[in-house]
Amino acid sequence: MRRTKIVDILNEEKKGEELLVKGWVRTRRGNKQINFIAVNDGSVIHNLQVVADVEKIGEELLRRVTTGAALAVKGELRESEGKGQSMELLASEIEVIGDCDPNLFPLQPKKHSLEFLRENAHLRFRTNTFSAIARIRHAMIFAVHKFFTDNGFVNIHTPIITSSDAEGAGEMFQVTTLDLKNTPKDDNGAIDFSKDFFGRAANLTVSGQLEGELAAMGLADIYTFGPTFRAENSNTTRHLAEFWMIEPEMAFYDLNDNMDLAERFLKYLISYVLENCTDDLGFLSQRLKDEEKNRKADERSMDLIEKLKFVLSDDFVRITYSEAIEILRNSKPNKKGKFSYKIEGFGADLQSEHERFLVEKHFKKPVILTDYPKDIKAFYMKLNEDNKTVRAMDVLFPQIGEIIGGSQREESYDKLVERMDEMYIPKEEMWWYLDTRKFGAVPHSGFGLGFERMIQFVTGMGNIRDVIPFPRTPKSAEF
RNA sequence: UCCUCAGUAGCUCAGCUGGUUAGAGCGGCGGACUGUUAAUCCGUAGGUCGUAGGUUCAAAUCCUACCUGAGGAGCCA
Structure with missing residues (x-):
């Protein structure tokens, strides 16, 4: 007999049928x-209620039906006599596939703290919250590929190991096969990486953008979707040392085209999840509501599903950095000295408190900030005519902050070289990148979306470590 | 990396202005109950009070260092 998944039992008319169900015990109760x-078998958030006649199934066997144990149950699906569910399986035969010692199994049929579950990341797929997040994460992975496929983009696998250390996106993890206890030295006493595996120093990638640009200069519209590594000592609820990033790169796109695509893309992902993950979103939404009961009324946030629909219903606000500075400079908290960092004028780097003010208080919707001062942005961004600002864009979301960072790229060889010199970027190592500005250069743009931050927004989870199965953070690489 | 807070039973936490034998709820186990929904009721076991040092007649409680975790900041996605 073939096993039937619980999701199919709930979605299809199977009343009266003899079924085989396999899954894990959440709770057992009775007399x-x-x-x-x-x-629960992981196919859906809902559990299937199995009804077992003690005399028929046997007390001895039922004693082994403990929280966490794996079962195979044969029985007839019928309408439930109880109130909590419409269908239930009347067991004719139960097999304990895998026993689970209730004294040792850490998960109990009760609420656990997210911190505790993080320490038991190997088992947390058994919980409602994490199975819901895992299913939503999967749906979003699929939606990313679907969106770009439908729009004629080509997915590019950019390298995970790179030798370029000029990307400037953050601290890098070194990759080496050298014996760390006995590293070869050159004449100056420095480590001689010419003896290393690649014949040079190598790192884990911090971004696929530069390679993505190469591909866009032939395929026009490409995107990457891969792991990214930052060795920053960041200890926050929105940073990981290993995270997944989506980086589209488009030839013939200017900054406006870039913003249009970013907005359309984010809205597509949200609407995809709203349409396809109703049950899981409903569960997470309720979870948040329960959590919010402990908070003061004015600190409570919008319902999760309402919040997602709200993002879809409005255009994102698009303003320049300079306009944002003016709004902030004249804002109440700035005048009353409520900001930790007072905004004086052009040139200031926006702190999270300022971004949050713009998004959550002033506009109350996602904001795209453009045209930042060149000094606080990367070398590859296209310089504006004012010679002061670059065609950068940051998409700011409530709670998350910067969810997308992107720009129109500098396509002029001379200007790019000038910027690299100003910022001490070694040109020799980047010859291949500069080549694209020599041979048929075209205006082009792109952006990077932190996948986990997007999942945070969609699931309402406060800590990024809870939206990736096995988070890598400073001092933490268990599992 | 900086700031703040926390670490006591399997889990969530109380005890902390030093003073008998360290408590509760949940979970586990045993029992009761003819349909339960985080079942309910009765009983029961379970602790190196994060680690190391110090102060004291006496430390879960005070001090120092370290470790771990959380929240915030910076860096960013």
């Missing part, structure tokens, strides 16, 4: 005559 077993 001497009858037991109720909540079984």
Whole structure:
């Protein structure tokens, strides 16, 4: 007999059928005559209630039906006599596939803290919250590929190991096969990487952008979707040392085209999840509501699903950095000295408190900031005519902050070289990048979306370590 | 990396202005209950009070260092 997934039982008319169900026990309760077993098989957030006649199934076997144990249950699907569910499986036969010692199994049929579950990341797929997040994460992975495929983009696998250390996106993890206890030295006493595996120093990538640009200069519209590594000692709820990034790069796109695509892309992902992950979103939404009960009324945030629909319904606000500075300079908190960092005028780097003010208080919707001062942005961004600002764009979301960073790229060879000199970027190593500005250079643009931050927004999870199965952060690489 | 807070039973936490034998709820186990929904009721076991040092007649409680975790900041996605 073939096993039926619980998701299919709930979605299809199977009343009266003899079925085989396999899954893990969430809870068992009952009395001497009858037991109720909540079984979950990961296919859907809902459990299937298995009804076991104690005499028929046997007390001995039911004793082994503990929270966490794996079962195979044969029985007839029928309408439930109880109230909490419409269907239930009346067991004719139960097999314990895998026992689970209730004294040792860490997960109990009760609420656990997210911190505790993080320490038990190997088992947290058994919980409602994490199975919901995992299914939503999967749906979004699919939606990313679908969006770009439908729009004629080509997916490019950019290298995970790179030898370029000029990308400037952050501290890098070194990759080496040298014996760390006995590293070869050159004449100056420095480590001689010519003896290393690649014949040069190598790192884990911090961004696929530069290679993505190469591909866009032939395929026109490409995107990458891969792991990215930052060795920054960042200890926050929105940073990981290993995270997944989506980086589209488009030839013939200017900054406006870039913003249009970014907005359309984000809205597509949200609407895809709204349409396809109704049950899981509903669960997470309720979870947040329960959590918010402990908070003061004015600190409570919008319902998760409402919040997602709200983002879809409005255009994102698009303003320049200079306009944002003016708004902030004249804002109440700035005048009253409520900001930790006072805004005086052009040139200031926006702090999270300022971004949050713009998004959550002033506009109350996602904001795209453009045309930042060149001094606080990367070398490859296209210089504006004012010679002061660059065609950068940051998409700011409530709670998350910067979810997308992008720009129109500098396509002029001379200007790019000038910027690299100003910022001490070694040109020799970047000959291949500069080549694209020599041979048929065209205006082009792109952006990077932190995938986990997007999942945070969609699931409402406060800590980024809870939206990736096995988070890598400073001092933490368990599992 | 900086600031703040926390670390006591399997989990969530109380005890902390030093003073008998360290508590509760949940979970586990045993029992009761003819349909339960985080079932309910009765009983029961379970602790090197994060680690190391110090102060004291006496430390879960005070001090120092370290480790771990959380929140915020910076860096960014």
